[in-house]
Amino acid sequence: MxxxxxxxxxxxxxxxxxxxxxxxxxxxxxxxxxxxxxxxxxxxxxxxxxxxxxxxxxxxxxxxxxxxxxxxxxxxxxxxxxxxxxxxxxxxxxxxxxxxxxxxxxxxxxxxxxxxxxxxxxxxxxxxxxxxxxxxxxxxxxxxxxIEPLATPVHAVAKAGDLTGRSVAVLGAGPIGLLTLIAAQYAGAARTVVTDLQPGKLERAQRLGADIILPADAPDLVADARKALDGPIDVVFDCVSRAQSMAQATELVAKGGQIIVVGVGAPGATPIRLDLVQDREIRIEGTLMYTADDYKTAMALISSGAxxxxxxxxxxxxxxxxxxxxxxxxxxxxxxxxxxxx
Known part of the structure; x- marks a missing residue:
C-alpha cells in the first residue's frame, strides 16, 4: 500500500x-x-x-x-x-x-x-x-x-406512482433527463415527449425511445406537445429547474397532474403560476437523491439491458x-x- x-x-x-x-x-x-x-x-x-x-x-x-x-x-x-x-x-x-x-x-x-x-x-x-x-x-x-446517476431518476419516477398508460414529459435531455426518460419507460409510461435546446441531445433522446422530441425554445411548445400526445400531460419531470422550464411544466401538465422537480434549481425565487396550480389541482413535488431500494431498481434496470x-x-x-x-x-x-x- x-x-x-x-x-x-x-x-x-x-x-x-x-x-x-x-x-x-x-x-x-x-x-x-x-x-x-x-x-x-x-x-x-x-x-x-x-x-x-x-x-x-x-x-x-x-x-x-x-x-x-x-x-x-x-x-x-x-x-x-x-x-x-x-x-x-x-x-x-x-x-x-x-x-x-x-x-x-x-x-x-x-x-x-x-x-x-x-x-x-x-x-x-x-x-x-x-x-x-x-x-x-x-x-x-x-x-x-x-447506477448512481440512474438511481436519482428512478427515485423521481417512483414519486409519480404507476406510470402504466400515462403520458410523460421530460424537460431537459442532459444525463439526468435522458436517464429519467429511460426510467419512465421502464415504469410503463405510454407516451413520452422530451425537450431540450440542443438538437444533438434531442436526437439522442429519440434514439433512447422518446416518442416526441421538441426544441425547448419552440414558440408553440405547449400546444405542440399537447397535440403530439393527444392532450395535456399526466406527469412532467423538470430536469432543468429554471423559471422557463417551470412555466412550461405548469402549462403542459394535465388537471390533477404532477410536476416532479428533478434538476438542481438556481438559488433564489422562481415564479410559478399559482392560479394554475390552484385551479388545476397540480401537485408540485421535489425529489432528492435516492435510497437503497432505488439503487436496487437501477441495478435491475441496467442488468436488463434497458x-x-x-x-x-x-x-x-x-x-x-x-x-x-x-x-x-x-x-x-x-x-x-x-x-x-x-
Whole structure:
C-alpha cells in the first residue's frame, strides 16, 4: 500500500489540480477502496462554476464511483479484498424523523460523500461499509458507473406512482433527463415527449425511445406537445429547474397532474403560476437523491439491458486529466463524462 496518493481538488472550473495526500486507512466499520471509474455530474459542474447552492469551493469531488475493496476495517469483514462495489454517497445521521421514517435521502443532517466531504476522485478512499453495494456478477464497470446517476431518476419516477398508460414529459435531455426518460419507460409510461435546446441531445433522446422530441425554445411548445400526445400531460419531470422550464411544466401538465422537480434549481425565487396550480389541482413535488431500494431498481434496470451505455457515456479521461474531464462535461454534446483511475 502506498504512503501517499493522488486526489483531485477543485478550486474553480479553471483550477482543477491533483494534490498529493497521505493514503487513508479504514477505521471501524469502514472500507478502503481503490477507485476505478468516477462520474462527473451536473452538480459537480455547478460546484466548479461556483453556483451550486450546497457545495462550497474548494471541494474534492467523486460521489459517483465504482471501485474495488482493498481492505476492511474492524466490523466490516463481510467485505473482502477485490470485491467490486458502487458507493451510495448519502451520509445520514440515522436519528432524525426522516431517517427513522426510512427517508434518509432527506436527512436533516445530510452530507454527501464527494460534495460536503472529500470524495473518490482519487487513487484510494475510505467509506462506511453500509454506504456501498456489491456489484452483480457480470456487470461491467461502465454499466456500474451509471447506477448512481440512474438511481436519482428512478427515485423521481417512483414519486409519480404507476406510470402504466400515462403520458410523460421530460424537460431537459442532459444525463439526468435522458436517464429519467429511460426510467419512465421502464415504469410503463405510454407516451413520452422530451425537450431540450440542443438538437444533438434531442436526437439522442429519440434514439433512447422518446416518442416526441421538441426544441425547448419552440414558440408553440405547449400546444405542440399537447397535440403530439393527444392532450395535456399526466406527469412532467423538470430536469432543468429554471423559471422557463417551470412555466412550461405548469402549462403542459394535465388537471390533477404532477410536476416532479428533478434538476438542481438556481438559488433564489422562481415564479410559478399559482392560479394554475390552484385551479388545476397540480401537485408540485421535489425529489432528492435516492435510497437503497432505488439503487436496487437501477441495478435491475441496467442488468436488463434497458440502458445503452454507449449512448450515455460519451467521454472517459484519466485521473491526471481531471481538468479536461470537467471541461468536457461543460460541452452540451457530452452526456456522461467519466474519470478513469489507472
Amino acid at each position: 502506498t504512503e501517499s496518493m493522488r486526489r483531485v481538488v477543485v478550486r474553480s472550473i479553471d483550477d482543477i489540480q491533483l494534490e498529493q495526500v497521505s493514503a487513508p486507512a479504514p477505521g471501524d466499520d469502514e472500507l478502503l477502496v481503490r477507485s476505478t471509474l468516477v462520474g462527473i455530474c451536473g452538480s459537480d459542474v455547478h460546484a466548479a462554476l461556483g453556483d451550486h447552492p450546497f457545495i462550497d469551493l474548494p471541494y474534492r469531488p467523486g460521489h459517483e464511483v465504482v471501485g474495488a475493496v482493498v481492505a476492511a476495517g474492524p466490523g466490516a469483514e463481510d467485505f473482502k479484498p477485490g470485491d467490486r462495489i458502487v458507493v451510495e454517497p448519502n451520509l445520514y445521521c440515522g436519528q432524525c424523523p426522516q431517517c427513522l421514517a426510512g427517508r434518509y435521502n432527506i436527512c436533516e443532517q445530510l452530507k454527501v460523500f464527494g460534495c460536503q466531504t472529500a470524495g473518490a476522485m482519487a487513487d484510494l478512499f475510505t467509506i462506511p461499509a453500509d454506504r456501498v453495494h456489491r456489484l452483480p456478477d457480470g456487470m461491467t464497470d461502465r454499466q456500474a458507473a451509471l 440502458v445503452d451505455t454507449n449512448e450515455v457515456i460519451t467521454g472517459v479521461f484519466p485521473l491526471a486529466e481531471a481538468g479536461q474531464a470537467f471541461a468536457a462535461a461543460l460541452d452540451p454534446d457530452q452526456v456522461k463524462v467519466l474519470v478513469s483511475v489507472p
